[in-house]
Amino acid sequence: MEVGFLGLGIMGKAMSMNLLKHGFKVTVWNRTLSKCDELVEHGASVCETPAAVIKKCKYTIAMLSDPSAALSVVFDKDGVLEEICEGKGYIDMSTVDAETSLKINEAITAKGGRFVEGPVSGSKKPAEDGQLIILAAGDKALFEESVPAFDVLGKKSFYLGQVGNGAKMKLIVNMIMGSMMNAFSEGIVLADKSGLSSDTLLDILDLGAMTNPMFKGKGPAMNKSSYPPAFPLKHQQKDMRLALALGDENAVSMPVAAAANEAFKKARSLGLGDLDFSAVIEAVKFSKE
Amino acid sequence: MEVGFLGLGIMGKAMSMNLLKHGFKVTVWNRTLSKCDELVEHGASVCETPAAVIKKCKYTIAMLSDPSAALSVVFDKDGVLEEICEGKGYIDMSTVDAETSLKINEAITAKGGRFVEGPVSGSKKPAEDGQLIILAAGDKALFEESVPAFDVLGKKSFYLGQVGNGAKMKLIVNMIMGSMMNAFSEGIVLADKSGLSSDTLLDILDLGAMTNPMFKGKGPAMNKSSYPPAFPLKHQQKDMRLALALGDENAVSMPVAAAANEAFKKARSLGLGDLDFSAVIEAVKFSKE
Amino acid sequence: MEVGFLGLGIMGKAMSMNLLKHGFKVTVWNRTLSKCDELVEHGASVCETPAAVIKKCKYTIAMLSDPSAALSVVFDKDGVLEEICEGKGYIDMSTVDAETSLKINEAITAKGGRFVEGPVSGSKKPAEDGQLIILAAGDKALFEESVPAFDVLGKKSFYLGQVGNGAKMKLIVNMIMGSMMNAFSEGIVLADKSGLSSDTLLDILDLGAMTNPMFKGKGPAMNKSSYPPAFPLKHQQKDMRLALALGDENAVSMPVAAAANEAFKKARSLGLGDLDFSAVIEAVKFSKE
């Protein structure tokens, strides 16, 4: 199977490398073209513009850093729109909001092309290991034709229906994550201030029905006040805000997520926005006693 | 090793049976004495009063239903206090509040006895399988002498320091559990009202960093509005209230737990107190649209 | 002083009538022109388009129903923009968001005109009585020239600085109002469920340091479950959401407002969105016991 691949950041590079390793013919493009070299050594072809990739390939996957990059690659000069047409499929796996996805979808389908959004759950390591979780939505036929690629990139792909649903599902997952992180933080601080060992709390949690990789992975660092940014707190707070807005649209009252969101805001006001979202524990901990 | 065992409810029966199976000599007592019969068939001895068990055994374990039963077995006529003395150890594994533990501890140590509180995390199944988690506190030497028994009863025992710490640790664990359950519930309802499949949400959560036995075990039933009471909602709410009170004592502000506690209260007001605590999702879900 | 007046809804009609009564020469316009008749009987002139009003008058006040009406009167054919020019002032007293105000301001100043936003606090009765509170922002000189009109329309006008500040101040006032209404509602329900008279609670509050016209005005009706919509709950909730968004922009954590906002959402989900915002008490009250 031949695919185009737009965007060779940390994620995109790992993903396109996996496709090559599994026998896909891959044509890459990146804004800074020199980043393509390593892929070429492993057998990739290169094009100089997104439009050229689209022209060459029936299927093109994109993995871009943010909504503005995702839009620019489609709508700017030499962009996807110039060559997209009937018979071609565009699969955007960048993490963008539903609105951005809908805008790209509209433009592509207006030209006769097909579109799937496919944001992923998982970061660098799962991308390298082909263990991402893919939250896809949009053109059902294109999704099905993409499954061979998705099977290489992730451990599981979900088809969620109309465009926008992938973005929404990701927000919901992240909202649960943010509330859980606050629950965990409050527990750790309470143990500590009550004269109990927070390390022992981690051990106890780890043996029980709540044991999960996130507590296990982040807890020990949190007990050492170490927050290397895997997922920056300000992005987690933004996702909580957007999830609460989704609740607002649908009249779903979510007092726990709302309280967690305000805790993340407090953490931002304490200058912790660029640290890992687990740094919210510092807002819980903060006192003068 | 010879041990006494007071209380043969669901938990106590499973636990004393495990001790027998592992070669302990066990002398049992239960308020309704006939409940001892099954244990006797497996080799246990019986005494007619708690005092008699204490007199006979160097170590006695208790597993009673609630604080008032725990107090009654110690302080009433023919109770533990009548025979406890230097050289004897009493290990109360019932779930009681710190105050009750402290009261029992004071009375026993005043008579020269030694005391360990050891509330457990885990219910019927882990009790049968010897897979409880034991949160012990009190007399350090007695704790160490109890380890052979704890190793049979649980997969892990923790020594947490002074009497009361076992009870406190259990509250903190349950507080985290209550907040997590609310986070989970809000996410499921939001998915549902946003037109996404809540079953798919469960699948996605299960593949990611938040996967945990509680979500996995309770999620599918929650999606079917089924809440058979493993841990009744009213008890969960009580534990959250007590954990918040512990935070109050130590000036720890816990807005997420507080919001979760109010959600459990709302669930109680909706008549859900006797169902499993996962029924809190009904309070989130409730609407007239 | 001669002024134009665009928009003769409940508010606009009362306001322009007040201007006439106090000797202003007023030229009115309304989308449905027949609504101008009553004003004409009291001495007003009429123009057939917003543009014509602007052309005729040095100062024009607008009081329109919502942001889209406010934008349409300015940007559509025969709108304000066609005639606004150096030497002319436009004062928009409609309740709109900061963004809408900024857009109108930009267009008007680009043509050399001057702009003041002046949302009001107060509804029909204060409008009729000239007792509004005017939250003005924008061109300082225009504000000062408008004071004679503001003195007729309101009991007090504030100059708040740059365009957008009027809208923001109104959101903050409404946010406090929404949280207070929840505090009041929780207290009433708690009294009631604790076996105390909520009517007596109102009497006690009325005699103490918290006495205020809102509690006094709405409390008795709330105790009778009557919520005639003075300010619809869905609008109150929208303002809370926007105020929380303003807090988000400025990293201000506001857990009480966030909890109040979720209560209003719950009330919306119970079908109370079109009732007065005091109907939030129904969400607090709701139970099955």
Added chain:
Amino acid sequence: MEVGFLGLGIMGKAMSMNLLKHGFKVTVWNRTLSKCDELVEHGASVCETPAAVIKKCKYTIAMLSDPSAALSVVFDKDGVLEEICEGKGYIDMSTVDAETSLKINEAITAKGGRFVEGPVSGSKKPAEDGQLIILAAGDKALFEESVPAFDVLGKKSFYLGQVGNGAKMKLIVNMIMGSMMNAFSEGIVLADKSGLSSDTLLDILDLGAMTNPMFKGKGPAMNKSSYPPAFPLKHQQKDMRLALALGDENAVSMPVAAAANEAFKKARSLGLGDLDFSAVIEAVKFSKE
């Protein structure tokens, strides 16, 4: 009318003085007897023990500093219980919890005496001006006989039913007050961080439907970060906790009060517990940006 009066602190002194001024014959007692001198100059008699006051007077009013003082005056040697008997009435106007009131009530009625609890709303100034609000409960006939005294001490007295209801009503009033103070604080901080003048916000609030003596009295000081303790924050937080506990008993979910309570806890952890409860704004304000 002749009355006894126990306790001559700030409140008690002002209250007994008012009774003297209005022609009551007053017999006073205070733990530090020298504090009685000033009252004697104005015509009061003195007794050396609470028991002696009770023996001498048909009606005795108490105004003590806290529950333990209230209990001690009744139950200790030379206390109220030694002389209370049929035909005598005891009116405790101290601020105590419902439990303390019930305990005193039980002991007094067991001796044939009659009891009314009458906690007040209002502090030093209203006490001096005879403008307290009296929240009475207990023996209905005694209440009615006490009205002449209550009319001198307060601007209004309420009869609330069974003993304990006075204490409960006071908690509810204070809970509303605590939530309102948080609503106010969040609004002030939001104005400030959004580039608006918080002084202007106070002016605007003062003109609208939310205007109330508390905002008016405390707002200007809060804008200067001045919190002279009229009602200490730690006492306000304790009352919120007790009000939430009352809600817990009655299954009333109060998410806004719960959020306010956690904000007061955070303020305590910042070392603000002894300042006025308006210092909660410092917890809202706190940031590192």
